[in-house]
Amino acid sequence: MINDRNMIPNPEVENFFTWSHDNNETAWKALIGDKEGEIDCYGAAARATNLGGLPSTYLDVGSLDIFVYDCLDYAQRLMRKNVEVELHVWPRVPHGFEGLAPQTRYGKMAIDSRDDAVRSL
Structure with a gap:
């Protein structure tokens, strides 16, 4: 869970998910409560604007996971800042x-x- 804005269901694969968008919304609300507009990159890594200088990063995700596109996007953003990514x-x-x-x-x-x-x- 690196992106609190990941709330758009994908009906084509939703039936395969073991972690649903409803689960995701509940989890983020538990973390941020009513502070949705105040969450920063320490609460949701996808909100980071400067990824330069971060340490090597390991990411893995299933292709039938609601987090797959968040992981791909985050990995690309890290690599653009010359962060080593696996x-x-x-x-x-x-x-x-x-x-x-x-x-x-x-x-x-x-x-x-x-x-x-x-x-x-």
């Missing part, structure tokens, strides 16, 4: 897939790639 978009899987099915091919790959990224710090 990005994985796991095909045909929803939000939380690696926790729901860690024994699957993509579940194992996601967990392994995250572990590798942490070990490289």
Whole structure:
């Protein structure tokens, strides 16, 4: 959850989501309450205007996740500022897939790639 403005449902894939737009709206309201106009980049990273100088960043997301476009956009913005980015978009899987099915091919790959990224710090 890096973008509090991600509230537009995509009916073509909405049935595959394990984290819905309703869940997302509820979570953001729990975080920001009535301060919607006051949220800054520390509450929602997508609101950052200056990404230069940030540390290497690891992002991964399923292609059937409401956060996929937010992650892609954020990764591109970071790369434009010469921030090192490792990005994985796991095909045909929803939000939380690696926790729901860690024994699957993509579940194992996601967990392994995250572990590798942490070990490289």
